[in-house]
Amino acid sequence: MEQRGTLSPSPPPAWTPRTDPAPLLPDPRPYRVLGTDAAEKADPALLLELYDQLVRGRRYNAQATALTRQGRLAVYPSSTGQEACEVAAALALEERDWLFPSYRDTLAAVARGLEPVQALTLLRGDWHTGYDPHEHRIAPLCTPLATQLPHAVGLAHAARLKGDDVVALAMVGDGGTSEGDFHEALNFAAVWQAPVVFLVQNNGFAISVPLAKQTAAPSLAHKAVGYGMPGRLVDGNDAAAVYEVIGDAVRHARAGGGPTLVEAVTYRIEAHTNADDATRYRGAGEVEAWRAHDPITLLERELTERGLLDDARRQSAYDAAEALAAELRDRMNEEPVLDPMDLFTHVYAEQTTQLREQAAQLRAELEAEAER
Known part of the structure; x- marks a missing residue:
């Protein structure tokens, strides 16, 4: 037994840092490739694929916005001006990886291979998700802010425990970083060293709230x-x-290095959604200044200077985008065949008592209406 008065070793102070913070700090300025010496090392085939996807995404945004005006979509959160974040991040993933998008990330889902119409089904109000998440390895487009982030951590942690070589990419806007789910997800991911990459698309505003009113970091x-x-x-x-940084983070996570937080500095050219009036909280001059830094223009300039893009190749990209828009328009103009009883499908693996009661009530009402 320890004698009274004997000194025992003190535990390490609680404030002692577990890791050296210096290697964790981001660069003082956003990392760039286009327009720098690093661009010469970029794969021409990759740059052209990124260009095709950007042009396609821009046209997709425009067509989806038009569909809201025609009443074919209930709402659409456009990502015009942010296409590079979404497309490049999705292409940096391997087929076995998982994407956890937010409501604005339809382009990321489409770039990952999701059928364009399926990406809009939720926004039309036809179905819970519109696609099978397991088939595409894309979690449901998430409307509640940041709730997809803990889900991504849970999946990635479970995959590692099972020995699956899987990385989860979780996308969120700057507004989502003000939610508790963001902080809880990052803390769990770091403690567990889960193979997750968090991508924050900082587009300047959380609806009408500028970033400076959200954080002083x-x-x-x-x-x-x-x-x-x-x-x-x-x-x-x-x-x-974006492709390079996300790719590095994905490889770091897959090798057991744990999570990374990536902030992509971009700008939301259009309003928060078609229900928002952005002129109430920002000026036209600010928007025009960001148009000069348009992701398509930046890539077009690089490809043209390297002799990889001529008028014919450019027109081919725009023609393909127009064909996508035409098919999207035609299919979204078709009247969907809906079954109200589908409200209760795919909510739980086994329906709760309340859901069974509600389903029975709705079925009785539908039968009574049919008889009348």
Whole structure:
């Protein structure tokens, strides 16, 4: 037994850092590739694929916005100006990986192979999701802010425990970083060293709230240090830079290095949704300044200067995008065949008592209406 008065070793102070914070800090300025010496090392085939997807995404946004005006969509959160974030991030994933999108990330889902109409089914109000998440390895488009982030951590942690070579990419807007789910997800991911990449698309506003009224941090990427993971800051309008940074983070996670928080600095050119009036909280001059840093323009300039894009190749990309828009328009103009009883399908593996009661009530009402 320990004698009274004997000194015992003191535990290490609680404030002692577990890791050196210096390697976790992001660069002082967003990382860029296009327009720099690093662009010469970029794969021409990759740049052309990114260009095709950007042009396609821009046209997709325009067509979906038009469908809201025609009453074919209930709402559409456009990602015009942010296409590089979505397309490049999705292409950086392997087929076995999982994508956890937010409500604005339809282009990421389409770039990953989801049928364009299926990406809009939720926004039309026809179905819970519109696609099979397991088939495409794309979680449901998430309307509640940041709730997809803990889900991504859970899936990635479970995959690692099972020995599956899987990385989860969780996408969120700057507004979502003000939600508790964001902080809980990053903390669990870092403690568990889960193979997750968090991509924050900082488009300047959480609806009408500018970033400066959400956080006083040097950048959102700096928040990574507080959880013990690397933070990366990238130009979100530079498709080649986003692809490189996300690709590095995915490989780091797959190799057992744990999570990374990436902040892509971009701008929301259009309103929050078709139900929003952005002129009430920002000026036209600010929007025009960002148009000069358009992701398509940046990539077109690089491809043209390297002799990889001529008028014929450019027109081919725009023709393919127009064909996509035409098919999307035709299919969304078809009247969907809906069964009200589908409200109760795919909610739980086994329906709860309340759901069974509600289903029975609705079935009785439908039968009574049919008889009348």
